[in-house]
Amino acid sequence: MTVGVLGGGQLGRMLALSGYPLGLSFLCLDPAVDAPAGQVAPLLRGAFTDTRLLRRLARRCEVVTFDWENVSVATLRSAMRGSGARLAPPLPALATGQDRVAEKRLFERLGIPTTRWQAVDSRDDLERALRRVGLPGVLKTRRLGYDGKGQAVVRDAPAAAAAWERLGGVPLLYEEWVPFDCEVSIIGARRRSGEIAVYPLCGNIHSGGVLRLTRAPWGAPRLQRLAAGHLRRMLEHFRYSGVLTIEFFVRGGRLLANELAPRVHNSGHWTIEGAVTSQFENHLRAILDLPLGSTAALGHAAMINFIGHMPARTALLSRPGLHLHDYGKQPRPGRKIGHCCLVETTAARRDARVRRLLAELAVGITLP
């Protein structure tokens, strides 16, 4: 059985590596000749906008999924039609994840608390949004944003003008800037027949809009129940199949939804070594309507992203129990090129190790 993957990044790569033991085959589509997934699975090379190529992919697969959500919904719909392949996760979830306004509206509709926000399509809209939502805030493009790209923090009126100069011209969204206590994400899978499995909550640290560190399990049981409840409603709303992620700000014990990702997520990489079944395997099980695997944690895990620079392999592997994931990418400033993961028996031991590691590996962040 062949799974098609739109996007041949590290997510597609880890998807393939976790799916081979299940007896699956993979076919990726990506514009880059050296795409990480293309190093471990056959690659159709070409643009995500090439309907003919997408159709070729779909014809050769039983199910098509994506490791990258900025694929044109219209192109995808047209390519899938009559191909005989199923698309999973479903298109409406993809479309919602692509549009910050649709996302916010859905959060509100499902009773999932989110930040105060306003759609901004003109300079007048921006003035109104600044008045209604207040300062400070964040101006974001409605579409094509990821890893902090297409965003500007707005602290005062001149900053708002500058942000408008930089981002204006495409539909935007203005939302309040939340002085959060921490950021968390909840990741879970649903299969077509309705079974749902939710992972322990992840505690995330970003820097420059990019995830740097995840620790899991994270937070009190009350927070876990709350986040899992929100995720379940979202999964059921879409009659979802696959893995879905919601990121939240935590403020005074409350969850405020920030965004959703209709796919496996960087904050879930710890599940490879830290959970009974990885998010990648569960995504595959879910889209193939196979029984979901246990999402139980095997200990207290931490995942550290390598951005732009990979520490020396020997230095990493000499640390007992440290698991390396090299995505096979050329290092470039700001580029995610790998991560490492460790699993300890207690949260305190984990945090002590993470503190030392962050200092020794000089990855540019520290633990609060």
Added chain:
Amino acid sequence: MTVGVLGGGQLGRMLALSGYPLGLSFLCLDPAVDAPAGQVAPLLRGAFTDTRLLRRLARRCEVVTFDWENVSVATLRSAMRGSGARLAPPLPALATGQDRVAEKRLFERLGIPTTRWQAVDSRDDLERALRRVGLPGVLKTRRLGYDGKGQAVVRDAPAAAAAWERLGGVPLLYEEWVPFDCEVSIIGARRRSGEIAVYPLCGNIHSGGVLRLTRAPWGAPRLQRLAAGHLRRMLEHFRYSGVLTIEFFVRGGRLLANELAPRVHNSGHWTIEGAVTSQFENHLRAILDLPLGSTAALGHAAMINFIGHMPARTALLSRPGLHLHDYGKQPRPGRKIGHCCLVETTAARRDARVRRLLAELAVGITLP
């Protein structure tokens, strides 16, 4: 960095899957167009006896290893010469593993107890061996034996004659048949710079000469120390790099070496989920002279081989915590086509689950 693998079976496949996260590339050589490793890594298709092809493999790799030990030592030596690639494990270990007589002699030389044995090159030799070693015994080809192939149990003189008829014509070895209490294997890795890491002992159940079930950790600490000591002497003797396995019979608390395998081993598949670092990753670390990973067990693991027939995927995946490994092979009677693994918190829980599983999956063996 590219690792060449002679043999594209399931061992090569799992080697590649465990090596991609380290940022490695792979190139396999195998005669079969549908070789399991060729489904996850580039494949040079051709015979193991094709010196030119082996040379092509060696020229494209930094290091060449094997997932199958019945490769001609002379061909390999000739192919490696001047290629710039290193071969690991070392040729003398491969040569010893290919010849049951050399193997027995080495066990004796290193003070590793083994069964009583005699080389048998003629009918007269056989008579002599029967007198000296006694009955019952096992007549085996000196070379090209694996998974019980090229062996005959000899209970009396007519059986000896029949075995000679069947196997004679090639150099043989006759050894005592040991009424063992159980079979175990010890697996460990050594890197060139001398570091050694040894896994917990594995308890193995064979049927028809083929491994069916492994449980690990296994046996008393005394047995572990004894087996690890034997393995270390062997690793140091060869100034080995890579993973090495020795299989033993256990009889009255004593270990009797049965055979060695200069490679990752079927009885070590449990290390993928059941140990901090898998035997596959440690083999790669060892042959690349990288720091070895922890061999500590994460719990009490069991590995069940699927021979000739694969249970339904849905049935397997519906069992919590059961990890499936499908090798992507066409089912054929007697063929190893996959395995599953489970890890429990106690040996008693593991054994109870294994008992149920063996009955439910109808894999043709039961637990004593």
